[in-house]
Amino acid sequence: MKPTPFDYTAPRTVAEAVALLGDPARDAKVVAGGQSLIPMLNMRLARPELLVDITRIPDLARLSVDSSGSLHIGAAVRQARAAADPAVRRGWPLLAAAIGHIGHPQIRSRGTVCGSLAHSDPAAELPAAARALDARFVITGPGGSRTVSAEDFFVATFSTAVEPDELLTEVVVPAPGARSGWAFEELTRRHGDFATVGVAVLLERDATTDTVGGARVVFSGAGPVPVRLAAVEDALLGTDAGEEALAGAARAALAGLTPSDDVHASAAHRRETAAHLLVRACTTAWERCS
Numbered sequence: 001m002k003p004t005p006f007d008y009t010a011p012r013t014v015a016e017a018v019a020l021l022g023d024p025a026r027d028a029k030v031v032a033g034g035q036s037l038i039p040m041l042n043m044r045l046a047r048p049e050l051l052v053d054i055t056r057i058p059d060l061a062r063l064s065v066d067s068s069g070s071l072h073i074g075a076a077v078r079q080a081r082a083a084a085d086p087a088v089r090r091g092w093p094l095l096a097a098a099i100g101h102i103g104h105p106q107i108r109s110r111g112t113v114c115g116s117l118a119h120s121d122p123a124a125e126l127p128a129a130a131r132a133l134d135a136r137f138v139i140t141g142p143g144g145s146r147t148v149s150a151e152d153f154f155v156a157t158f159s160t161a162v163e164p165d166e167l168l169t170e171v172v173v174p175a176p177g178a179r180s181g182w183a184f185e186e187l188t189r190r191h192g193d194f195a196t197v198g199v200a201v202l203l204e205r206d207a208t209t210d211t212v213g214g215a216r217v218v219f220s221g222a223g224p225v226p227v228r229l230a231a232v233e234d235a236l237l238g239t240d241a242g243e244e245a246l247a248g249a250a251r252a253a254l255a256g257l258t259p260s261d262d263v264h265a266s267a268a269h270r271r272e273t274a275a276h277l278l279v280r281a282c283t284t285a286w287e288r289c290s
């Protein structure tokens with residue numbers, strides 16, 4: 001199919017983009033990498049009158065680390081650029097690994113980090129990684145900017161806290177602790193496919209007790225938004241991340257996850273796979289805790 005007719009514009013400032021999105025006379029939509037939106041246009045699942053391309057806005061091309069050690073990724077930063085960035089690979093390897101699982105190089109060289117987050121596909125890798133890393137989302141609209149936590153950003157399938165007249169301008173990711181370890185695991189039918197289910201894990205080793213002092217575990221493909229279960233994290237905290245603790249965490253995942261059935265997998269298959277991937281990811285993350 002072909003898209004319905006639309007106009008295209010590429011503003012050079014965030015203020016211009018926000019003004020276009022807020023214009024009541026036109027049904028405008030942000031386009032970033034276009035890797036999700038263009039297929040939606042072609043299938044006529046979206047019919048905007050105007051596409052506002054935000055990738056030509058210099059202020060949104062920023063990828064930097066601030067004085068407090070947090071990583072800032074602007075809305076125009078492509079996935080491939082973020083994954084290849086030495087600071088990201090050194091300080092936020094979970095993010096780089098998650099991006100490595102997205103589609104194919106062609107997709108990652110066009111798709112943006114913020115575009116994937118704003119699209120909020122339940123099976124996508126970046127939303128789970130961002131939630132595991134406790135990312136903050138900077139949203140800019142007619143009234144200025146506001147910052148939203150990962151807990152509040154993902155609202156429902158393909159729905160976030162970003163309003164139609166707003167823009168996700170950047171994602172801010174705090175530095176993981178010095179004694180933390182990470183892992184990202186997922187199951188796909190074929191390399192490059194969207195995952196059936198996945199898990200992002202960030203563990204922290206307590207320096208005094210040599211046990212798990214911090215745990216953030218987030219599942220993708222297991223619900224409408226990235227799923228974080230307190231029972232899974234509680235089963236790990238204070239343990240040596242040994243066999244017994246991992247079995248407890250897996251039991252908590254089996255009991256707590258409520259994925260849905262679809263043409264790709266049954267809910268039971270998703271739940272069991274998630275529990276297996278959790279054990280594997282926690283083992284790797286714990287080994288990586290320095």
Ligand SMILES: Cc1cc2nc3c(=O)[nH]c(=O)nc-3n(C[C@H](O)[C@H](O)[C@H](O)COP(=O)(O)OP(=O)(O)OC[C@H]3O[C@@H](n4cnc5c(N)ncnc54)[C@H](O)[C@@H]3O)c2cc1C
Nearest residue numbers: 030032033034035036037075103111112115116118124168
């Ligand atoms: C063949 C193929 C395979 C893929 N495989 C995977 C995969 O395995 N895993 C995965 O996670 N993704 C996959 N994708 C999707 C890819 O990651 C997209 O790049 C991503 O979902 C959207 O990023 P984008 O920059 O292309 O956004 P676009 O497609 O431009 O936009 C997507 C949506 O987000 C909105 N949007 C974009 N940026 C912003 C912003 N800054 N503020 C507010 N709204 C915004 C748009 O209006 C639109 O609604 C695949 C895509 C293709 C075509």
